[in-house]
Amino acid sequence: MSYDFDRPVDRRGTGSIKWERMGAPGAAERGVIPLWVADMDLPSAAPILEALRARLEKDAFGYTEYGEELREAARSWYRRRFGWEVASGDIFYSPGIVPALGFLIDILTEPGDGVIVQRPVYHPFANMIEGHGRRLVDNALVEEDGRYRMDLDDLRAKAADPRNKLVILCSPHNPVGRVWAEEELRAFGRICLDAGLVVLSDEIHHDILRRGVAHRPLEALFPEERPRIVTMTAPSKTFNIAGLQLSNVVIRDPEIQKRWKELVHGRLGLELPNAFAVAAARAAWESGEAWLEELKAYLDGNFAYLAGFLEKRLPRARLSPAEGTYLAWVDFRAWGFRRGELAAFALEEARVCVNDGAIFGPQGEGFLRLNLACPRTALAEALERLAAALERRRAT
Numbered sequence: 001m002s003y004d005f006d007r008p009v010d011r012r013g014t015g016s017i018k019w020e021r022m023g024a025p026g027a028a029e030r031g032v033i034p035l036w037v038a039d040m041d042l043p044s045a046a047p048i049l050e051a052l053r054a055r056l057e058k059d060a061f062g063y064t065e066y067g068e069e070l071r072e073a074a075r076s077w078y079r080r081r082f083g084w085e086v087a088s089g090d091i092f093y094s095p096g097i098v099p100a101l102g103f104l105i106d107i108l109t110e111p112g113d114g115v116i117v118q119r120p121v122y123h124p125f126a127n128m129i130e131g132h133g134r135r136l137v138d139n140a141l142v143e144e145d146g147r148y149r150m151d152l153d154d155l156r157a158k159a160a161d162p163r164n165k166l167v168i169l170c171s172p173h174n175p176v177g178r179v180w181a182e183e184e185l186r187a188f189g190r191i192c193l194d195a196g197l198v199v200l201s202d203e204i205h206h207d208i209l210r211r212g213v214a215h216r217p218l219e220a221l222f223p224e225e226r227p228r229i230v231t232m233t234a235p236s237k238t239f240n241i242a243g244l245q246l247s248n249v250v251i252r253d254p255e256i257q258k259r260w261k262e263l264v265h266g267r268l269g270l271e272l273p274n275a276f277a278v279a280a281a282r283a284a285w286e287s288g289e290a291w292l293e294e295l296k297a298y299l300d301g302n303f304a305y306l307a308g309f310l311e312k313r314l315p316r317a318r319l320s321p322a323e324g325t326y327l328a329w330v331d332f333r334a335w336g337f338r339r340g341e342l343a344a345f346a347l348e349e350a351r352v353c354v355n356d357g358a359i360f361g362p363q364g365e366g367f368l369r370l371n372l373a374c375p376r377t378a379l380a381e382a383l384e385r386l387a388a389a390l391e392r393r394r395a396t
């Protein structure tokens with residue numbers, strides 16, 4: 001099977017956040033191109049569509065369990081793709097990873113405790129930490145010529161502070177596009193675990209990798225200490241089924257499992273997945289591999305297109321090396337925009353809706369995050385518009 005990712009998918013009228021909530025009302029009608037929210041404007045995998053149609057044919061949509069077949073499909077995916085062994089009973093359902101972060105912050109920390117993150121990073125981390133009355137502690141990434149690395153000395157100091165209890169790792173990293181190398185993960189994990197922290201490892205982007213890049217699940221590197229690591233993954237990002245709401249939380253420690261059940265199943269009454277999500281996730285993990293490989297090749301092409309375009313038309317902009325995710329992190333600081341102006345400029349002057357880097361932390365000021373999971377024609381048009389608008393406003 002060969003997928004035509006150049007074929008535009010018309011998402012209008014589906015309630016898509018990406019299309020309906022762009023900047024000002026009516027933006028989609030005015031032809032604004034959305035390169036923001038992290039989902040894809042690309043056709044989904046045929047096995048998923050077939051499974052959903054078959055499920056629809058069953059005519060009844062009652063309460064549905066996260067059953068053994070789905071657990072087996074997830075376990076087999078982890079084993080095949082990452083050599084990672086996960087026991088069926090260690091997989092817990094959550095509608096999403098963001099809510100799971102909220103539950104785990106609740107379970108593992110007290111109000112006022114510090115939670116370490118590595119900014120610039122996916123902004124709901126901050127919302128969840130601060131929304132739960134915990135303190136955000138920033139172990140900021142270090143940028144060197146556009147490439148990011150962890151600041152391990154700073155991490156060691158922050159991990160040693162007994163007021164800090166938890167750390168959230170983003171692996172692969174949104175928005176900077178790093179897929180952490182094994183040595184980096186080992187160094188990171190060693191520091192956090194030696195200091196007694198619990199690590200929440202958000203690995204939702206683990207499947208979206210550039211050619212030749214490998215992802216290592218953090219806990220696979222620390223088999224003895226995995227009870228202190230909670231790993232979150234999902235088919236949502238990989239297979240563009242975020243609207244179906246199914247994620248996996250891998251919890252090894254019996255005490256954390258018990259507290260998850262008390263809070264999430266008991267007090268919140270949140271245990272059963274959506275019937276369509278179950279059908280889609282199983283098809284994705286059992287039969288989605290061929291589609292994923294084609295998707296990755298297409299995304300590689302989009303990244304190459306972006307790199308070539310910037311080199312030719314906007315040489316003062318700098319693309320961070322994108323090892324994973326479908327999100328490009330581009331430095332536009334040479335234009336000297338004031339705080340918060342950059343994405344507004346892109347929307348108003350170029351009719352392109354993108355994420356302003358500043359939402360990911362103060363280090364992101366002057367950067368844009370562009371979502372490249374779209375047909376190349378849409379990307380090309382968006383870049384043309386952006387370049388024309390930036391050329392009108394001369395680089396400083």
Ligand SMILES: Cc1ncc(COP(=O)(O)O)c(C=O)c1O
Binds near residue numbers: 095204
């Ligand atoms: C790092 C990261 N975590 C989580 C999510 C989404 O989580 P949820 O499963 O709640 O949709 C995203 C979406 O962009 C993400 O980039």
